[in-house]
Amino acid sequence: MPKEKSGLAGWLERKTADSLLVRLLVESFPEHKAHYFAAIIAMVFVAGTTAASAWIMGEIVDSMTAPDRSRVYLVAAGVALIFFLKGIASFAQAVLMARAGNRIVAQKQIQLYRKLLDQGVAFFNNTESSDVLLRVTQSAQMARSVIDVIVTGFVRDMLTLIGLVAVMIYQQPLLSAVCLVVGPAAVFGVQLILRKVRHVMAQEMAGLTEIIKVVQETSTGARVVKAFALESQMAQRMESAVRQVEKRANKMVRLEAATSPLMDTITGLAIAAIVILSAVQVFGQAAGTAGQLMSFVTAFLMAYEPAKRLSRMRVTIEGGMMGVRMMYALLDQPRSLTEAPDAVDLTDGPSGLRLEDVRFSYAPDRPVIDGITLDFAEGTTTALVGPSGGGKSTLLNLMLRMYDADSGRVLVDGTDIRQVTFASLRRKISYVGQDTFLFSASVMDNLRMVRPQASDEEIIEAARVAHADEFIRSFPQGYQTQIGENGTFLSGGQRQRLAIARAVLRKAPILLLDEATSALDSHSEVLVRDALDRITQGVTTIVVAHRLSTVMRADRICYIEGGQVAEAGTLHDLLQAGGKFRALYDQQFAGGENSP
Numbered sequence: 270m271p272k273e274k275s276g277l278a279g280w281l282e283r284k285t286a287d288s289l290l291v292r293l294l295v296e297s298f299p300e301h302k303a304h305y306f307a308a309i310i311a312m313v314f315v316a317g318t319t320a321a322s323a324w325i326m327g328e329i330v331d332s333m334t335a336p337d338r339s340r341v342y343l344v345a346a347g348v349a350l351i352f353f354l355k356g357i358a359s360f361a362q363a364v365l366m367a368r369a370g371n372r373i374v375a376q377k378q379i380q381l382y383r384k385l386l387d388q389g390v391a392f393f394n395n396t397e398s399s400d401v402l403l404r405v406t407q408s409a410q411m412a413r414s415v416i417d418v419i420v421t422g423f424v425r426d427m428l429t430l431i432g433l434v435a436v437m438i439y440q441q442p443l444l445s446a447v448c449l450v451v452g453p454a455a456v457f458g459v460q461l462i463l464r465k466v467r468h469v470m471a472q473e474m475a476g477l478t479e480i481i482k483v484v485q486e487t488s489t490g491a492r493v494v495k496a497f498a499l500e501s502q503m504a505q506r507m508e509s510a511v512r513q514v515e516k517r518a519n520k521m522v523r524l525e526a527a528t529s530p531l532m533d534t535i536t537g538l539a540i541a542a543i544v545i546l547s548a549v550q551v552f553g554q555a556a557g558t559a560g561q562l563m564s565f566v567t568a569f570l571m572a573y574e575p576a577k578r579l580s581r582m583r584v585t586i587e588g589g590m591m592g593v594r595m596m597y598a599l600l601d602q603p604r605s606l607t608e609a610p611d612a613v614d615l616t617d618g619p620s621g622l623r624l625e626d627v628r629f630s631y632a633p634d635r636p637v638i639d640g641i642t643l644d645f646a647e648g649t650t651t652a653l654v655g656p657s658g659g660g661k662s663t664l665l666n667l668m669l670r671m672y673d674a675d676s677g678r679v680l681v682d683g684t685d686i687r688q689v690t691f692a693s694l695r696r697k698i699s700y701v702g703q704d705t706f707l708f709s710a711s712v713m714d715n716l717r718m719v720r721p722q723a724s725d726e727e728i729i730e731a732a733r734v735a736h737a738d739e740f741i742r743s744f745p746q747g748y749q750t751q752i753g754e755n756g757t758f759l760s761g762g763q764r765q766r767l768a769i770a771r772a773v774l775r776k777a778p779i780l781l782l783d784e785a786t787s788a789l790d791s792h793s794e795v796l797v798r799d800a801l802d803r804i805t806q807g808v809t810t811i812v813v814a815h816r817l818s819t820v821m822r823a824d825r826i827c828y829i830e831g832g833q834v835a836e837a838g839t840l841h842d843l844l845q846a847g848g849k850f851r852a853l854y855d856q857q858f859a860g861g862e863n864s865p
């Protein structure tokens with residue numbers, strides 16, 4: 270187990286945690302001050318009535334022996350009133366705190382999700398989805414629990430303790446002094462335990478992430494798991510992750526609960542001492558009434574719970590701070606792709622595209638695009654071909670501004686795409702990828718997502734153009750058929766035609782197409798081919814081509830290798846030249862229509 274960092278590193282870590290805590294409170298309180306203010310008033314009542322209930326114990330005992338009966342009635346009424354008020358105050362406090370807390374969780378989750386949407390694809394490439402899931406769902410809850418502990422600790426428990434100690438001092442000043450020894454001893458013991466909690470908590474979170482990851486992979490990779498009989502391997506991974514979490518959770522409970530025997534023993538010893546001392550006092554020197562002693566002992570016993578909670582407060586906060594750290598790590602994540610403050614809107618209408626000495630690498634010192642200059646004239650179709658890993662899909666990503674080029678420019682209608690608004694860029698360019706992502710929604714809604722204002726008729730027309738209408742209508746619920754997670758019941762060709770229907774709806778003047786490498790059956794192939802022909806009419810099309818038919822229809826072919834344009838020209842030119850394209854053509858395309 271990693272040890273608590275000592276020296277400067279440890280100091281810095283603690284300082285960071287403290288400043289995050291301050292930030293959490295500063296961000297949360299002002300906005301919810303009405304709820305918290307009311308909750309704090311309720312807590313003052315809880316504290317006051319708790320102290321009063323300890324004090325009235327003395328009155329009860331003394332009134333029993335008093336000759337005046339009316340005092341008994343008065344005390345009885347007092348008891349009833351105190352407990353009634355305490356009940357009401359506790360209820361109000363719980364409800365108000367929960368409301369403020371729930372609101373904070375909701376707001377933080379929305380903020381976290383927005384932050385996620387702000388991230389470019391580079392962020393998602395480098396972050397595990399299970400980690401993201403945990404951050405959005407759990408960390409806000411943990412932050413809320415930290416606030417709860419602080420507010421209830423500092424207000425309710427602290428005031429209750431002060432009230433009870435006041436009752437103790439009022440009833441038995443001498444005995445109260447004895448109890449002052451107990452406090453510091455307990456706090457010291459708890460501090461020792463605190464050191465370990467943070468690390469155990471971090472490990473527990475790591476274990477939870479692993480559990481989510483295994484479950485997620487089992488679900489999304491179900492076919493691979495079954496096809497390769499990976500069940501026992503997955504079960505083993507899950508078992509080890511679950512065991513880890515179980516072990517950490519047990520350790521956490523052990524650490525937290527370790528404060529109880531410590532405090533119980535100290536309390537027991539203190540009570541024993543009080544009993545002895547008070548026996549001497551009450552019966553020997555008659556320093557106070559039996560009622561006073563009763564009230565004192567009651568206040569002392571009642572003080573135990575809030576004192577215990579207060580001394581464990583830092584331990585509990587330490588546990589929750591793990592979530593606060595995770596939450597702010599995501600919230601403070603800089604946007605990986607930002608819109609320029611003076612970004613302009615691209616004007617609607619036909620468009621051309623130009624790459625100007627573009628260089629790009631995913632990782633430092635490993636260039637993937639190595640100085641490409643290409644013009645894509647308005648309304649023409651360009652096929653990008655070349656060996657796997659040459660950088661073709663990366664070029665499309667740069668045109669879509671999924672990443673920014675390290676140097677050079679991507680221009681749409683002569684404007685650098687870093688200087689235009691994302692909205693207008695997305696309106697200009699539509700993309701049909703190899704992998705069509707479908708949301709858990711109806712077919713109609715999946716299509717409408719790309720143009721929310723489209724009417725049902727327009728959507729159906731787009732599906733017709735994409736040759737998707739026929740198969741959609743063959744489903745029992747037609748366009749209202751719910752597509753499960755990522756549309757697993759659809760065939761590859763059907764998914765592609767839905768993607769094409771989306772592109773039809775977008776009506777963008779530039780179309781980027783990453784042709785599927787997997788071969789479709791010949792009927793699907795014809796339908797997809799025909800649908801593509803329809804949407805590329807008059808549109809500037811750039812297609813990563815894997816089929817001979819696509820290459821043949823292109824106005825120009827660019828052979829991309831090692832991040833550079835090795836050859837470019839018409840099919841006729843390149844075949845004549847007898848270079849790399851010719852070799853690829855002979856090897857891959859000439860053998861058959863579908864072979865990539």
Ligand SMILES: Nc1ncnc2c1ncn2[C@@H]1O[C@H](COP(=O)(O)OP(=O)(O)OP(=O)(O)O)[C@@H](O)[C@H]1O
Nearest residue numbers: 394631632637655656657658659660661662663664
């Ligand atoms: N997200 C990424 N992070 C890091 N490296 C990447 C990423 N995506 C692609 N690469 C690398 O960049 C290089 C170019 O990949 P790219 O997908 O652009 O090639 P491609 O020509 O489209 O290949 P294919 O025809 O097989 O799809 C490859 O070496 C690949 O490993």
